Amino acid sequence: MASKHSKKTANTTAKAPVADAVNTAAECSCTNDLFHPTVEQFKDSITTHLRRSIGTSEKKASPLAWWQAVVYAVNELVFERLTQTQFTHASNDTRAVNYLSAEFLMGRLTVNNMCNLEVYDTCKKALAELGIDINELCDEEPDMALGNGGLGRLAACYIDSLATLKYPSIGYGLHYENGLFRQEIRGGRQVERPDSWREYGCPWEVCRPESTQEIPVGGYVEVQTAPDGTEQKVWHPAHMIKGVPWDIPVVGFRGASVTVLRLWESRATEQFNWDVFNAGGYVDAQEEKAQCETISKVLYPNDSTEAGKMLRLTQQYFFCACSLKDILRRYNRAHHHDYSSFASKIAIQLNDTHPTIAVPELMRLLIDEEGLSWDAAWKIVTEVFAYTNHTLLPEALEKWPVYLFERLLPRHLEIIYEINAHFLDGEVERMWPGDNEKRAKLSIIEEGPCRMVRMANLCVIASRRVNGVAEIHSKLVREQLFPEFAAIWPDRFCNVTNGVTPRRWLLACNPGLAELYNEVSGKDWPLHLESCAKMRPYADNADFRKRFMDVKHANKVALAAEIKKLCGVDVDPNALFDVQVKRLHEYKRQHLNLLYILSLYNELLADPAKTIVPQVFIFGAKAAPAYTLAKDIIYAINKIGERINNDHRIRNQLKVVFIPNYRVSLAEKIIPAADISEQISTAGYEASGTSNMKFSMNGALTLGTMDGANIEIVAEAGVENNFIFGLSVEEVQELKARGYNPWDYYNADPVLKSALDWLDTDYFTPGQAGALSSIKRSLLDHGDPFLVLADFASYRDAHKRVEEMYKDKERWARAAIINSASMGKFSSDRSIEDYVHNIWSLKSFDVAEHK
Ligand code: 26Q
Numbered sequence: 001m002a003s004k005h006s007k008k009t010a011n012t013t014a015k016a017p018v019a020d021a022v023n024t025a026a027e028c029s030c031t032n033d034l035f036h037p038t039v040e041q042f043k044d045s046i047t048t049h050l051r052r053s054i055g056t057s058e059k060k061a062s063p064l065a066w067w068q069a070v071v072y073a074v075n076e077l078v079f080e081r082l083t084q085t086q087f088t089h090a091s092n093d094t095r096a097v098n099y100l101s102a103e104f105l106m107g108r109l110t111v112n113n114m115c116n117l118e119v120y121d122t123c124k125k126a127l128a129e130l131g132i133d134i135n136e137l138c139d140e141e142p143d144m145a146l147g148n149g150g151l152g153r154l155a156a157c158y159i160d161s162l163a164t165l166k167y168p169s170i171g172y173g174l175h176y177e178n179g180l181f182r183q184e185i186r187g188g189r190q191v192e193r194p195d196s197w198r199e200y201g202c203p204w205e206v207c208r209p210e211s212t213q214e215i216p217v218g219g220y221v222e223v224q225t226a227p228d229g230t231e232q233k234v235w236h237p238a239h240m241i242k243g244v245p246w247d248i249p250v251v252g253f254r255g256a257s258v259t260v261l262r263l264w265e266s267r268a269t270e271q272f273n274w275d276v277f278n279a280g281g282y283v284d285a286q287e288e289k290a291q292c293e294t295i296s297k298v299l300y301p302n303d304s305t306e307a308g309k310m311l312r313l314t315q316q317y318f319f320c321a322c323s324l325k326d327i328l329r330r331y332n333r334a335h336h337h338d339y340s341s342f343a344s345k346i347a348i349q350l351n352d353t354h355p356t357i358a359v360p361e362l363m364r365l366l367i368d369e370e371g372l373s374w375d376a377a378w379k380i381v382t383e384v385f386a387y388t389n390h391t392l393l394p395e396a397l398e399k400w401p402v403y404l405f406e407r408l409l410p411r412h413l414e415i416i417y418e419i420n421a422h423f424l425d426g427e428v429e430r431m432w433p434g435d436n437e438k439r440a441k442l443s444i445i446e447e448g449p450c451r452m453v454r455m456a457n458l459c460v461i462a463s464r465r466v467n468g469v470a471e472i473h474s475k476l477v478r479e480q481l482f483p484e485f486a487a488i489w490p491d492r493f494c495n496v497t498n499g500v501t502p503r504r505w506l507l508a509c510n511p512g513l514a515e516l517y518n519e520v521s522g523k524d525w526p527l528h529l530e531s532c533a534k535m536r537p538y539a540d541n542a543d544f545r546k547r548f549m550d551v552k553h554a555n556k557v558a559l560a561a562e563i564k565k566l567c568g569v570d571v572d573p574n575a576l577f578d579v580q581v582k583r584l585h586e587y588k589r590q591h592l593n594l595l596y597i598l599s600l601y602n603e604l605l606a607d608p609a610k611t612i613v614p615q616v617f618i619f620g621a622k623a624a625p626a627y628t629l630a631k632d633i634i635y636a637i638n639k640i641g642e643r644i645n646n647d648h649r650i651r652n653q654l655k656v657v658f659i660p661n662y663r664v665s666l667a668e669k670i671i672p673a674a675d676i677s678e679q680i681s682t683a684g685y686e687a688s689g690t691s692n693m694k695f696s697m698n699g700a701l702t703l704g705t706m707d708g709a710n711i712e713i714v715a716e717a718g719v720e721n722n723f724i725f726g727l728s729v730e731e732v733q734e735l736k737a738r739g740y741n742p743w744d745y746y747n748a749d750p751v752l753k754s755a756l757d758w759l760d761t762d763y764f765t766p767g768q769a770g771a772l773s774s775i776k777r778s779l780l781d782h783g784d785p786f787l788v789l790a791d792f793a794s795y796r797d798a799h800k801r802v803e804e805m806y807k808d809k810e811r812w813a814r815a816a817i818i819n820s821a822s823m824g825k826f827s828s829d830r831s832i833e834d835y836v837h838n839i840w841s842l843k844s845f846d847v848a849e850h851k
Contacts, residue, residue, distance in 0.1 A: 035077060036119060042126035045073040058130065064200065066132055067140040070123065071110060071203040077117050082249045082258040084847045089168045093334050095344060096168035097840045098327055099159070100358055101351035102316060103152030103299070104173050104261055106144040106248070107504075107664025109204050110137075115508040116164075116253050142197040143663045144248075145179035146263070148302045149583040150690050151390050153500075153664065154469075155351055157690075157828040160501040163252030163259040164527065165832055166844040172323035174315060175246045175263035176299045183622050183661040188638035192625050205246045205263075213243040213325045214269060215318055221410050233368060235411040241292050242267040243322035253503050253526055257847045264322040266295035301624045302396075302583070313357075313404055317412075320358035324365060339372060343383035347840040350387045350463070353398040353455035359385060359462040360412040360419070368411070374418070386839045387459040387466050388496070389477050390687050393587070402451040416453060420444040423461050427488050442484055460485045460492070465839045469498045470688040470709040472729060494838055497712055498688040499831035502529045505694045509668035512551035513698060513820070516544075530824030535817060545813035552673070552699055552816070559673035563618070567657050569645050575614035575655070576806050579700070580678035581662055581670055584621035584630040587685040591633050591775055592788045593617065593678055594640065596796055597656055598755035601640075604650045613803045616655045620662030620670065632774045634658065639764040639772065667691070672698045675812075676723075676802060679704030680795065682786040684729040686710075693826035699816040701805075703798055705791070709826070717822040721815035725798035726791040735790060742780055745789035752792050756780070 037045065049072040050056055056065050089096070114120040124134040147153060155171065162169040181192035198205075216237030224232045248261040268289035294311065295318050331342060350356060359381060366377035391397070405413040424439050432438040444461070446452040460466050460482055468474030474495030478486045486493050507514045507526050520538060521531045538544040556573040563571050580593055597617055604610055619637050623630035641656035659666060677695030679686070679702055686708040696702060696713055704710040705726040714722050727735065746753055759776045762769035779788055805812055824830075836842045 039125045085258045094168040097347040099171045100355035101155040102354035103147030105147030105152035108141040157501040161828040161832040166257040167842045171261040174319045175265040178298045185660045208245045213322045215241045215321045240269045268292040317357045356455040360415040385463045387463040398455040399452040467496045473687040496834045499828035501828045510672040529827035535821035539814040539817040555673040571616045575616045578676040579618045579674040581620035584623040595755045620659045636772045674700040683707040696819045697823040699820045717819045723798045725794040742784035742789040
């Protein structure tokens with residue numbers, strides 16, 4: 001497809017100092033020089049690729065081959081734009097953000113790229129004329145599941161927004177051969193299976209061997225004295241590992257610009273293999289090769305047992321080291337090892353502590369390899385890095401044993417010690433002179449039988465900004481997680497409330513609702529989600545309410561068909577769809593939901609004539625493989641569902657389904673069909689949540705606690721249009737301080753008691769009494785750490801309010817519309833603008849044509 005572009009001139013203000021260079025993307029004119037192929041051109045491109053790139057024909061092609069041909073056709077447009085973007089950035093020597101993340105949960109790219117390039121309808125027609133159904137074709141694409149959950153998906157949304165808003169940027173991560181495990185349910189239990197997302201190749205990615213990096217590991221550090229008497233540290237690594245980059249171009253809305261996701265794959269270096277091989281060690285050479293290649297083999301599920309930890313640290317170091325070398329290589333192409341403008345050209349964002357090792361690695365590169373002084377290097381480091389915290393759970397704060405550093409990264413450990421000494425003897429001593437307790441608490445090194453490196457402390461000390469991901473979370477980060485650090489550096493701490501991309505989470509996944517938005521807000525709403533507020537007044541329009549709820553109903557019909565296919569359960573699209581989809585964790589309290597379901601089932605059995613609003617409870621969740629209780633909860637959901645779904649006494653008024661293998665592509669089908677979005681974490685534990693935003697955008701009402709971004713969501717959409725329940729953050733803390741006793745609630749509430757006691761029987765697991773007892777034990781014998789029982793009564797009451805409102809169809813529709821119309825704030829474009837203004841100081845660039 002030959003493209004035709006109108007001429008645009010490049011922005012010429014690139015040399016302005018950073019502080020003055022801030023603007024908003026909204027101020028820039030939108031490029032509209034994107035080439036839009038006709039249906040005929042698309043057909044031609046697809047069939048040509050089938051024949052010439054894949055070596056098949058329309059007659060013989062498998063569904064996979066058709067999908068690949070479509071990707072090649074779309075990629076022609078993407079690559080054109082990629083080249084233009086890179087030319088624009090290089091010729092303007094732009095300041096860029098480098099987003100370092102161990103996870104990017106991209107999901108599928110085909111529909112998203114087609115929607116962003118506004119060629120979806122053309123492609124759909126072209127395929128229809130070729131006898132292919134676009135939905136079936138797009139279902140051929142495996143999800144790129146290179147992440148666990150929220151943090152990884154957030155990174156993916158941010159890449160989309162950076163491309164859309166035309167900010168110079170790149171995402172750096174790991175090219176895992178296996179993403180998050182595929183979940184199968186056997187006999188009600190989770191079974192993990194490998195996920196090989198690129199078994200037959202991934203047509204979106206491009207290997208860039210010319211940018212391969214070599215990364216040293218292991219060995220020892222030698223102290224050398226230079227002729228001038230100064231000490232120099234020389235690291236003699238034991239091995240070198242090769243990092244091969246794979247680029248995935250991500251195109252912004254209307255092709256605004258293209259941001260590259262660069263993922264590193266580990267390989268053995270030829271040199272090492274060759275030497276060992278020549279020495280007769282063929283087997284050793286193969287073993288070494290296998291070890292090196294193991295580094296990028298699997299994504300760690302977000303638990304970590306002691307075994308295999310070395311590999312996780314190696315992964316983190318490997319991708320950070322590759323990325324920094326890449327950043328330095330690009331910088332030096334323009335600046336020839338003059339580091340005076342490094343900090344004005346480069347921002348590095350650490351997505352949680354997983355890439356923290358980049359801090360000592362940049363120090364090492366600047367001092368040992370580029371010859372800078374400690375002070376000069378530290379000044380650069382502290383101007384370049386910023387850190388996003390995503391959790392307050394103490395057990396989730398990363399710590400690495402010192403002995404692992406000694407073995408893997410001896411030079412980095414020395415640098416960490418030196419950073420620590422400067423900090424403790426400098427800032428801490430000045431603030432709290434002679435206070436050893438403070439020193440111990442704030443030190444990067446935790447003393448004890450096994451000395452540990454506290455990655456979060458290192459991050460805070462090295463970063464110019466530390467942000468939480470929702471107002472309440474950022475407040476807790478500042479006041480409870482890092483109060484002393486905040487006392488030393490009050491201006492370092494800030495908030496950036498998360499957001500999600502409305503392109504994927506509305507335009508692409510809910511075309512019916514997107515069409516209503518087009519009518520009401522105009523076609524630019526995917527760029528300015530605030531404009532959706534224009535839909536608010538339509539909540540009072542009966543005709544509009546009907547159309548809105550018709551869209552919802554059609555989405556529910558589609559989901560019901562999917563549920564039938566995946567779970568074999570019949571569900572009625574007229575029933576209320578109550579959805580909880582997210583990772584399984586006790587703090588997210590899927591078991592609170594389950595206890596309510598038990599109580600409702602019990603009510604129905606107790607009164608066979610009772611009529612309720614028909615309800616379908618829909619779950620989707622993966623549990624970390626070593627998290628036994630989480631896996632028991634999945635088992636309980638499945639077994640309880642099995643019993644309820646086959647109990648004719650309750651006349652189909654209640655159904656419970658667990659959809660296996662929850663992932664991005666399933667979320668895109670589930671979320672548009674939800675009536676209720678369950679966001680029921682114990683207040684103070686969910687940093688933000690992001691599915692809450694997606695649900696609300698798609699017209700679901702939130703049933704949730706005052707936690708994370710729920711607080712901001714109801715502030716926008718109105719508490720009267722949602723269902724808030726449970727203890728607040730302060731009340732949770734007070735109750736815990738007072739001494740919480742779950743037995744008090746158990747003994748006082750007969751409804752709760754019978755739900756819990758049911759778990760000890762064999763009612764749901766015939767012949768196997770006690771198979772579900774671990775849940776009850778955790779809530780009573782083990783102290784109910786997440787206050788499930790304390791919130792039960794209030795949760796049950798909220799459910800009754802849900803039922804009441806659902807009976808009033810008009811009231812419900814009004815609330816659904818207001819929710820959807822109030823989510824402007826939660827576009828990831830707003831989040832990115834916050835990062836740009838408060839942290840990164842970037843300037844956006846219109847992408848110019850370049851021949
Ligand atoms: C750590 C060590 C070893 C192995 C794995 C990990 C690991 C991996 C992933 C630890 C944590 C994660 C993921 C955390 C996560 O997804 N957090 C979520 O981030 C979202 C985006 O900010 C928030 O909305 C959620 O509230 C938060 O739970």
